[in-house]
Amino acid sequence: GAVVSQHPSWVICKSGTSVKIECRSLDFQATTMFWYRQFPKQSLMLMATSNEGSKATYEQGVEKDKFLINHASLTLSTLTVTSAHPEDSSFYICSAKGLWWEQFFGPGTRLTVL
Amino acid sequence: GESVGLHLPTLSVQEGDNSIINCAYSNSASDYFIWYKQESGKGPQFIIDIRSNMDKRQGQRVTVLLNKTVKHLSLQIAATQPGDSAVYFCASLSETSGSRLTFGEGTQLTVNP
Numbered sequence: 414g415a416v417v418s419q420h421p422s423w424v425i426c427k428s429g430t431s432v433k434i435e436c437r438s439l440d441f442q443a444t445t446m447f448w449y450r451q452f453p454k455q456s457l458m459l460m461a462t463s464n465e466g467s468k469a470t471y472e473q474g475v476e477k478d479k480f481l482i483n484h485a486s487l488t489l490s491t492l493t494v495t496s497a498h499p500e501d502s503s504f505y506i507c508s509a510k511g512l513w514w515e516q517f518f519g520p521g522t523r524l525t526v527l
Numbered sequence: 528g529e530s531v532g533l534h535l536p537t538l539s540v541q542e543g544d545n546s547i548i549n550c551a552y553s554n555s556a557s558d559y560f561i562w563y564k565q566e567s568g569k570g571p572q573f574i575i576d577i578r579s580n581m582d583k584r585q586g587q588r589v590t591v592l593l594n595k596t597v598k599h600l601s602l603q604i605a606a607t608q609p610g611d612s613a614v615y616f617c618a619s620l621s622e623t624s625g626s627r628l629t630f631g632e633g634t635q636l637t638v639n640p
Contacts, residue, residue: 417570445626456616456630457571506570514559514626518570 416440417509419519426497427527433493434522436507442487443509447516448480451504463490497526539637546604548634550617553598557619561628562591562602566613574602574615604636612638 416439426432436446444465449457461482462470469482479501481493490509494501502525508516540546552560558579563571577584577591577600584591590603600617617631 419570447627456632457628458630459627462625462627504568508570510626514620514622515573515576516626516628518563518572521568521570523568 415509415511415517417507417517417519419505419507419522421522422520423523423525425525425527428498429496431493431495432497432524433491434505434507434524436490436492436509436519438488438509438517441509441511443490443511444487445510446484446490447508447510448482448490448492449506449508451506451521453504457506460492494524497524499526502526536632537635537637539639540607542607542609542638542640544607546602546607546611546636546638548602548604548615548617548636550600550602550631551598552600552617552619552631554619554621554629555595555598556621556623558622559620560591560593560600561618561620562589562600563616563618563630564611564613565616565633571616607636607638609638609640612636 418437420435446463448460451457460475463482463484465484471477484490504521506521508518561576562574565571575586575589575591577593582593588605592601614633614635616633618628620628
Protein backbone atom coordinates (compact mmCIF):
# COMPACT_ATOMS: atom_id res chain seq x y z
CA GLY A 414 0.00 0.00 0.00
CA ALA A 415 0.83 3.72 0.14
CA VAL A 416 2.00 4.06 -3.43
CA VAL A 417 2.61 7.46 -4.96
CA SER A 418 3.10 7.93 -8.67
CA GLN A 419 4.38 10.83 -10.72
CA HIS A 420 3.84 11.62 -14.36
CA PRO A 421 5.80 12.13 -16.45
CA SER A 422 8.95 10.45 -15.17
CA TRP A 423 11.01 12.73 -17.36
CA VAL A 424 10.34 15.67 -19.64
CA ILE A 425 12.40 17.83 -21.95
CA CYS A 426 11.01 21.19 -22.95
CA LYS A 427 12.06 24.39 -24.63
CA SER A 428 12.81 27.51 -22.67
CA GLY A 429 9.71 29.62 -22.15
CA THR A 430 7.22 26.79 -22.20
CA SER A 431 5.20 25.47 -19.26
CA VAL A 432 5.36 21.96 -17.91
CA LYS A 433 2.85 20.18 -15.70
CA ILE A 434 3.85 17.37 -13.36
CA GLU A 435 1.23 15.16 -11.74
CA CYS A 436 1.47 13.47 -8.36
CA ARG A 437 -1.07 10.79 -7.46
CA SER A 438 -1.65 8.75 -4.35
CA LEU A 439 -2.80 5.45 -5.82
CA ASP A 440 -4.26 3.56 -2.89
CA PHE A 441 -4.94 6.16 -0.25
CA GLN A 442 -6.30 9.64 0.09
CA ALA A 443 -3.93 12.45 0.90
CA THR A 444 -5.16 15.78 2.13
CA THR A 445 -1.59 17.01 2.16
CA MET A 446 1.08 16.58 -0.46
CA PHE A 447 4.53 18.08 -0.64
CA TRP A 448 6.68 19.15 -3.57
CA TYR A 449 10.47 19.02 -3.45
CA ARG A 450 13.21 19.78 -5.90
CA GLN A 451 16.59 18.19 -5.90
CA PHE A 452 19.69 19.29 -7.79
CA PRO A 453 22.42 16.77 -8.64
CA LYS A 454 24.30 15.51 -5.61
CA GLN A 455 22.23 17.67 -3.29
CA SER A 456 19.51 17.08 -0.79
CA LEU A 457 15.79 17.47 -1.20
CA MET A 458 14.54 20.99 -0.77
CA LEU A 459 10.92 21.53 0.13
CA MET A 460 9.22 23.88 -2.30
CA ALA A 461 5.66 23.90 -1.07
CA THR A 462 2.96 22.14 0.91
CA SER A 463 -0.16 21.36 -1.05
CA ASN A 464 -3.46 21.03 0.79
CA GLU A 465 -6.56 19.65 -0.90
CA GLY A 466 -9.09 22.36 -1.58
CA SER A 467 -6.94 25.25 -0.48
CA LYS A 468 -3.99 27.29 -1.63
CA ALA A 469 -0.54 25.84 -1.38
CA THR A 470 1.93 27.10 1.19
CA TYR A 471 5.25 27.98 -0.41
CA GLU A 472 8.62 27.93 1.27
CA GLN A 473 10.62 31.10 1.48
CA GLY A 474 12.29 31.95 -1.79
CA VAL A 475 10.00 29.82 -3.97
CA GLU A 476 8.09 31.86 -6.54
CA LYS A 477 4.43 30.96 -6.30
CA ASP A 478 3.67 32.47 -9.70
CA LYS A 479 6.32 30.35 -11.33
CA PHE A 480 5.55 27.08 -9.59
CA LEU A 481 1.79 26.72 -9.67
CA ILE A 482 0.38 24.02 -7.43
CA ASN A 483 -3.14 22.65 -7.62
CA HIS A 484 -4.49 20.01 -5.24
CA ALA A 485 -7.95 19.53 -6.68
CA SER A 486 -8.70 16.11 -5.25
CA LEU A 487 -7.61 13.86 -2.42
CA THR A 488 -5.46 11.81 -4.76
CA LEU A 489 -3.99 14.34 -7.16
CA SER A 490 -1.70 17.33 -6.89
CA THR A 491 -0.11 19.04 -9.87
CA LEU A 492 2.94 21.25 -10.15
CA THR A 493 3.17 23.51 -13.19
CA VAL A 494 6.50 25.11 -13.94
CA THR A 495 5.57 28.20 -15.91
CA SER A 496 7.87 29.83 -18.45
CA ALA A 497 10.55 27.30 -17.71
CA HIS A 498 14.21 28.25 -18.07
CA PRO A 499 17.35 26.11 -18.00
CA GLU A 500 17.93 26.94 -14.33
CA ASP A 501 14.61 25.20 -13.55
CA SER A 502 16.09 21.92 -14.76
CA SER A 503 15.99 19.65 -11.75
CA PHE A 504 14.55 16.49 -10.25
CA TYR A 505 11.10 17.21 -8.86
CA ILE A 506 9.75 14.84 -6.22
CA CYS A 507 6.35 14.81 -4.58
CA SER A 508 5.21 13.09 -1.44
CA ALA A 509 1.83 12.39 0.10
CA LYS A 510 1.19 12.53 3.79
CA GLY A 511 -0.29 9.48 5.43
CA LEU A 512 -2.54 9.22 8.46
CA TRP A 513 0.13 10.34 10.90
CA TRP A 514 3.31 12.19 10.07
CA GLU A 515 4.74 9.84 7.48
CA GLN A 516 5.33 10.89 3.89
CA PHE A 517 5.25 8.52 0.96
CA PHE A 518 7.42 9.66 -1.91
CA GLY A 519 6.87 9.48 -5.62
CA PRO A 520 9.56 8.29 -8.02
CA GLY A 521 10.42 11.79 -9.16
CA THR A 522 10.27 13.70 -12.45
CA ARG A 523 13.40 14.74 -14.26
CA LEU A 524 12.87 18.11 -15.95
CA THR A 525 15.33 19.34 -18.54
CA VAL A 526 14.81 22.77 -20.02
CA LEU A 527 16.73 23.48 -23.22
CA GLY B 528 17.48 28.07 11.61
CA GLU B 529 16.55 24.41 11.65
CA SER B 530 19.04 22.19 9.89
CA VAL B 531 20.03 18.60 9.73
CA GLY B 532 23.51 17.80 8.53
CA LEU B 533 25.72 14.81 7.96
CA HIS B 534 29.28 14.27 9.02
CA LEU B 535 30.54 12.41 5.95
CA PRO B 536 29.48 12.91 2.34
CA THR B 537 30.77 9.51 1.16
CA LEU B 538 31.27 6.12 2.71
CA SER B 539 32.83 3.11 1.04
CA VAL B 540 32.63 -0.34 2.64
CA GLN B 541 33.29 -3.93 1.72
CA GLU B 542 30.41 -6.28 1.19
CA GLY B 543 29.55 -8.01 4.43
CA ASP B 544 30.91 -5.24 6.64
CA ASN B 545 28.74 -3.13 8.87
CA SER B 546 28.10 0.47 7.83
CA ILE B 547 27.52 3.44 10.07
CA ILE B 548 26.12 6.65 8.67
CA ASN B 549 26.01 9.67 10.94
CA CYS B 550 23.85 12.75 11.12
CA ALA B 551 23.81 15.86 13.30
CA TYR B 552 20.71 17.91 13.84
CA SER B 553 20.12 21.31 15.38
CA ASN B 554 16.42 21.47 16.20
CA SER B 555 15.94 19.96 19.63
CA ALA B 556 12.17 20.32 19.17
CA SER B 557 12.07 17.62 16.50
CA ASP B 558 9.60 14.85 17.28
CA TYR B 559 10.70 12.25 14.75
CA PHE B 560 13.89 11.38 12.95
CA ILE B 561 13.78 9.36 9.79
CA TRP B 562 16.31 7.68 7.53
CA TYR B 563 15.67 7.45 3.81
CA LYS B 564 17.50 5.61 1.07
CA GLN B 565 17.60 7.12 -2.39
CA GLU B 566 18.84 5.20 -5.38
CA SER B 567 19.96 7.07 -8.45
CA GLY B 568 17.05 8.62 -10.35
CA LYS B 569 14.46 7.50 -7.83
CA GLY B 570 12.49 8.98 -4.98
CA PRO B 571 13.46 8.50 -1.33
CA GLN B 572 12.54 5.21 0.26
CA PHE B 573 11.71 5.00 3.95
CA ILE B 574 14.09 2.87 5.96
CA ILE B 575 13.41 3.43 9.62
CA ASP B 576 12.28 6.13 11.99
CA ILE B 577 12.69 6.88 15.66
CA ARG B 578 10.65 9.03 17.93
CA SER B 579 12.45 11.64 19.96
CA ASN B 580 11.69 9.90 23.27
CA MET B 581 13.59 6.80 22.20
CA ASP B 582 17.33 6.23 21.88
CA LYS B 583 17.43 3.08 19.81
CA ARG B 584 15.27 1.28 17.33
CA GLN B 585 15.99 -1.81 15.30
CA GLY B 586 14.67 -3.01 12.01
CA GLN B 587 15.71 -5.66 9.57
CA ARG B 588 19.51 -5.30 9.30
CA VAL B 589 19.25 -1.66 10.35
CA THR B 590 19.50 0.09 13.68
CA VAL B 591 18.98 3.77 14.37
CA LEU B 592 20.56 5.38 17.41
CA LEU B 593 19.55 8.76 18.75
CA ASN B 594 21.67 10.76 21.16
CA LYS B 595 19.72 13.84 22.13
CA THR B 596 22.46 15.10 24.41
CA VAL B 597 24.76 15.77 21.47
CA LYS B 598 21.99 15.97 18.85
CA HIS B 599 23.35 13.05 16.90
CA LEU B 600 21.63 10.36 14.87
CA SER B 601 23.16 7.32 13.27
CA LEU B 602 22.09 4.53 10.96
CA GLN B 603 23.80 1.20 11.26
CA ILE B 604 23.46 -1.31 8.45
CA ALA B 605 24.54 -4.84 9.27
CA ALA B 606 26.18 -7.11 6.69
CA THR B 607 26.11 -4.44 3.99
CA GLN B 608 25.21 -5.70 0.55
CA PRO B 609 25.80 -4.23 -2.92
CA GLY B 610 22.08 -3.43 -3.08
CA ASP B 611 22.58 -1.08 -0.16
CA SER B 612 24.62 1.24 -2.34
CA ALA B 613 22.68 4.51 -2.47
CA VAL B 614 22.50 7.95 -0.94
CA TYR B 615 21.17 7.96 2.60
CA PHE B 616 19.42 10.98 4.04
CA CYS B 617 18.41 11.70 7.57
CA ALA B 618 15.40 13.92 8.09
CA SER B 619 13.59 15.38 11.02
CA LEU B 620 10.18 16.75 11.63
CA SER B 621 8.27 18.54 14.30
CA GLU B 622 4.60 17.69 14.67
CA THR B 623 3.85 21.36 15.11
CA SER B 624 5.30 22.14 11.68
CA GLY B 625 2.61 20.27 9.80
CA SER B 626 4.81 17.23 9.11
CA ARG B 627 7.27 19.26 7.06
CA LEU B 628 10.48 17.31 6.74
CA THR B 629 13.93 18.85 6.99
CA PHE B 630 16.49 16.78 5.11
CA GLY B 631 20.19 16.48 5.77
CA GLU B 632 22.79 16.67 3.03
CA GLY B 633 23.06 12.95 2.31
CA THR B 634 25.80 10.32 2.42
CA GLN B 635 26.72 8.30 -0.63
CA LEU B 636 27.25 4.71 0.47
CA THR B 637 29.23 2.52 -1.90
CA VAL B 638 29.47 -1.19 -1.20
CA ASN B 639 32.40 -2.91 -2.86
CA PRO B 640 32.02 -6.59 -3.73
